[in-house]
Amino acid sequence: MTDKPEDVPDRPLRRGWTTGACATAATRAAYAALLTGEFPDPVTIRLPGGQAPAFALAWEARGPDIYAAGVVKDAGDDPDVTHGALVIATVSRGAPGSGVTFRAGEGVGTVTKEGLPIPPGEPAINPVPRRMMSEAVAELAAAHGDAGDVVIEVSIPGGAGIALKTWNPRLGIVGGLSILGTTGIVVPFSCSAWIHSIHRGIDVARANGIGHVAGSTGSTSEQAVQRLHGLSDLALLDMGDFAGGMLKYLRRHPVPRLTIAGGFGKLSKMAQGFLDLHSGRSQVDFNWLADRMAELGASPDEIDRTRHSNTANQVLTRAIAAGLPLADLVAARARAVALDTLGGCGTDVEVLVFDRRGGLEGRAGFAVPGKVLILGGTTEAAELACSIDGMSVVTSLAGRTRAPAVLPGEVRIGGFGGAEGLAAYLRDNAVTAVIDATHPFAATISRHAEEACRQAGVPRLALVRPEWVAGPGDRWIGVDDMEAAAAAVPGGARAFLTVGRQELGPFASRADAWFLARVIDPQEPPSPNIALVTGRGPFDLDAERALLADHGITVVVSKNSGGGASQPKLAAARELGIPVIMVRRPAPPAGPCAGTVDEALEWLHRTLRSGRSTWTCSGS
Numbered sequence: 001m002t003d004k005p006e007d008v009p010d011r012p013l014r015r016g017w018t019t020g021a022c023a024t025a026a027t028r029a030a031y032a033a034l035l036t037g038e039f040p041d042p043v044t045i046r047l048p049g050g051q052a053p054a055f056a057l058a059w060e061a062r063g064p065d066i067y068a069a070g071v072v073k074d075a076g077d078d079p080d081v082t083h084g085a086l087v088i089a090t091v092s093r094g095a096p097g098s099g100v101t102f103r104a105g106e107g108v109g110t111v112t113k114e115g116l117p118i119p120p121g122e123p124a125i126n127p128v129p130r131r132m133m134s135e136a137v138a139e140l141a142a143a144h145g146d147a148g149d150v151v152i153e154v155s156i157p158g159g160a161g162i163a164l165k166t167w168n169p170r171l172g173i174v175g176g177l178s179i180l181g182t183t184g185i186v187v188p189f190s191c192s193a194w195i196h197s198i199h200r201g202i203d204v205a206r207a208n209g210i211g212h213v214a215g216s217t218g219s220t221s222e223q224a225v226q227r228l229h230g231l232s233d234l235a236l237l238d239m240g241d242f243a244g245g246m247l248k249y250l251r252r253h254p255v256p257r258l259t260i261a262g263g264f265g266k267l268s269k270m271a272q273g274f275l276d277l278h279s280g281r282s283q284v285d286f287n288w289l290a291d292r293m294a295e296l297g298a299s300p301d302e303i304d305r306t307r308h309s310n311t312a313n314q315v316l317t318r319a320i321a322a323g324l325p326l327a328d329l330v331a332a333r334a335r336a337v338a339l340d341t342l343g344g345c346g347t348d349v350e351v352l353v354f355d356r357r358g359g360l361e362g363r364a365g366f367a368v369p370g371k372v373l374i375l376g377g378t379t380e381a382a383e384l385a386c387s388i389d390g391m392s393v394v395t396s397l398a399g400r401t402r403a404p405a406v407l408p409g410e411v412r413i414g415g416f417g418g419a420e421g422l423a424a425y426l427r428d429n430a431v432t433a434v435i436d437a438t439h440p441f442a443a444t445i446s447r448h449a450e451e452a453c454r455q456a457g458v459p460r461l462a463l464v465r466p467e468w469v470a471g472p473g474d475r476w477i478g479v480d481d482m483e484a485a486a487a488a489v490p491g492g493a494r495a496f497l498t499v500g501r502q503e504l505g506p507f508a509s510r511a512d513a514w515f516l517a518r519v520i521d522p523q524e525p526p527s528p529n530i531a532l533v534t535g536r537g538p539f540d541l542d543a544e545r546a547l548l549a550d551h552g553i554t555v556v557v558s559k560n561s562g563g564g565a566s567q568p569k570l571a572a573a574r575e576l577g578i579p580v581i582m583v584r585r586p587a588p589p590a591g592p593c594a595g596t597v598d599e600a601l602e603w604l605h606r607t608l609r610s611g612r613s614t615w616t617c618s619g620s
Contacts, residue, residue: 016076017055018181019087020129021047023154025055026089028136029069033062034091035144039069045136047184048128058086066092078186080193081165082177085156089133094149100134101151107159108179113172113234115207116200124168124178125154132184154179167197170233171204194238195245201237202246202253208234211427212457213255215239215246217262217277224358225261230454241266244275247341254345256430257366257457260338261352264327264361265312271333275341284312289326292333296324316361327353327362335364365607370432372604373425375449379537379565380463381437382407383597388604394431398445415445422452431456433607435600437463441500441559443586450589459607462593463600465562467585468570475579482506485557488581489513496553497530498569499583504530507557516551537565544572557581 029043042054059070068090075083094101104110104123111118117127125133133152141148156162159176163169168178180193198215205213212229215237216222222236239246243260250258260267265284266277274282290306293315298306302322309315319326331351338349353362371392374381385395385407393409396416416422426434436449446462453460470476479485482499486506489495490513497507497517507515508527515530525532533547548556548569556573558566560582573580594600 014076016074016078016080016083016186017053018129018184018186019073019082019085019156019177019179020126020132020181021045021053021184022055022071022073022087023089023125023129023179024132024136024184026057026069026071026087026154027091027133027152028140029057029060029071030067030089030091031137031140031150033060033067033069034065034093034150035140035146039067043069045132045184048132049183049185051184053184059088061090066090075186080186081162082156085159085162085177087179088155088157090153090155092151092153094151096147096149098149100130100137100148102130102133103151103153104175105153105155107156107162107176108154109159109163109168109173109176111172112174113204113208115204116171116173120172123154124173124176126178126180126182128182129179167201167238170236170238171197171200172234194240195242195249198237198239198242198246199249202249202255205234205237206253206255209424209427210235211255212257212259213237214259214261215243216260217241217266220356220358221261221263221352221354224354224360225259225352227358228352228360229259229457229459231457232455235457241276241278241281243270243277243338244341247275247338250347251342251345254342254347256346256427257348257350258338259350259352260334261354263313263356264316264330264353267334267351267353268312268330270337271330273337275337286315289315292326292329293319293324296326296329298322298324313356316355320361325362328364329362331362331364366432371430373429373431373434375434375436375438375445376407377442378437378439378465379563380465380597380600381435384435384437384463384600385409387597387601391604394429398442416448416452419448419451419455422448423455426452426456426458431458433604434458434460435463435604436460437600440464440467440561440585440588441583446589450591460591461600461603461607462588462591463597464588464593464595466595467560467562468567468582470582471574473574474570475574475577476582477579478582478584480584482583485581485583486510489555489557493554494552495555495557495581496548496551496569498556498558498566500559503559516553539566539568541568541571544568545575548572548576548578553578555579555581557583559583560585 024045025043028045029039033039039060041057044052044054046052055071057069058072061068070086070088073082073085073087102123102125109124111120111122111124137148156177163177213235214225268284269277269282272285272288286307286309290303293306294303306315331353335349335351348366350366351364355361374385374395376395377397385393395407396412416425434453436446438445477488479488482503483506493513495515497515501519504526511529517530518533518535520536522534594603
């Protein structure tokens with residue numbers, strides 16, 4: 001693993017050896033000692049390219065039928081985090097006919113995720129080092145007439161701590177370092193190790209069914225994009241400066257959606273057409289930025305100041321002060337470069353420009369038209385489905401009513417199988433946005449929607465109608481749940497229940513009171529003290545007033561559902577001086593929230609085109 005190259009020494013650079021080469025040298029020495037009782041020092045190995053370097057042993061140990069040798073890794077002039085680490089191979093006899101078996105010792109990781117060249121459960125020793133070690137064993141076994149059935153345990157003392165500085169934890173390699181190398185040679189300041197890790201990150205994401213990945217130029221933008229989309233660590237690609245290395249691999253191994261996140265300076269270079277964003281290999285063109293400012297209508301003075309700026313952030317700061325969406329334009333140009341590089345492989349791209357504190361300054365979002373999933377069952381959900389134009393709409397209903405309203409687009413009935421099932425549905429059906437327009441008391445599906453969208457990386461909005469607020473003349477008694485509502489009904493009362501058929505249970509045990517419950521579909525009363533009346537909103541004030549009077553209602557029990565369709569009962573209760581037991585709403589999940597269909601439509605178009613999801617739920 002190589003730190004991002006910044007300052008390369010001004011002299012010929014010394015090459016080094018990979019952990020795979022070191023492990024092979026240690027293995028050859030330990031197996032030779034197992035066969036002869038003597039450790040060869042130095043020990044010579046053959047690399048895949050035919051080179052035959054010799055390694056000095058730094059450590060050796062022996063026991064009954066077990067020998068160990070260690071080689072200190074020399075990475076040459078490369079700033080490799082494993083430089084100076086002691087790579088130890090412990091060789092012991094294996095079962096007859098077993099061949100070469102590999103084990104992970106101290107400081108060497110174990111693979112836990114699909115998508116890597118080594119299957120889960122195996123030591124993180126890559127294929128080429130495995131082949132090198134096996135060939136070294138086979139050569140010595142043939143020379144000494146041995147079967148070559150051995151167990152090779154590779155360890156790197158302190159490797160678990162060093163691994164925290166690498167991509168291993170993100171790739172699902174736990175407990176330590178990987179034994180790497182395709183040539184056995186470390187080329188100083190080579191980009192290959194970094195780009196190789198990006199490729200493995202893509203492989204792991206694909207193998208684990210992750211449809212939305214993010215490549216970031218640095219830790220600030222990575223943390224910001226993870227917060228914005230709720231992405232898992234497996235979805236994060238440490239792109240760094242190597243946008244081209246990431247995009248070209250995705251062109252051959254596509255995923256449905258890619259977010260590229262970074263600072264204004266690096267993404268300006270990408271917008272100019274560069275795919276290597278390192279400061280030593282590409283530069284911000286201030287004349288190009290000045291032309292973009294002119295394109296946005298900047299004043300001649302601002303355009304000239306842009307041409308003579310010292311840093312890209314100076315330009316961005318002035319553009320923001322002038323109200324010019326320069327970051328959005330840069331994001332759009334960078335997105336075009338990315339899509340061109342991907343070559344129509346099917347991966348859609350979003351580009352996000354963040355400031356140094358992780359604030360979102362510019363965005364070029366995923367292409368539309370998209371597919372919108374509406375979690376429905378309310379008047380607002382139906383109105384929203386009828387109002388969306390130019391996008392595919394799926395409305396999901398719980399199936400609790402026998403004759404749901406006719407809706408445009410696709411309608412699906414029934415649950416998803418919890419948050420995991422909903423997340424799978426979102427990925428499998430390429431859903432680009434979810435609007436939770438369920439009843440304010442449908443807390444379980446709302447919680448599942450929040451979790452599923454976070455897992456799948458799909459934007460989510462809660463469309464929550466404003467709750468009712470008591471006014472002059474109202475006699476409301478607030479309670480937190482149905483059990484408390486049933487307990488608050490006075491003995492001998494005649495209560496009107498508008499809480500839904502699934503919430504009648506707590507009232508059935510109140511034999512000292514009589515209840516009239518309104519339901520949508522006819523059904524058998526759950527108990528003798530509960531009578532049923534059917535009806536579907538919107539309701540009329542005169543009819544509600546007559547219903548309360550004709551049945552001698554002395555108290556109304558209602559959920560604080562909000563909206564106008566069922567509010568007339570509250571007005572009728574106020575006029576007749578009847579108290580109302582009002583069940584408070586559960587708190588909605590955190591995240592964007594709209595109170596009207598128009599606000600939801602605005603959020604939808606801004607989010608799917610290029611906008612930012614900024615509304616939050618309040619006052620509920």
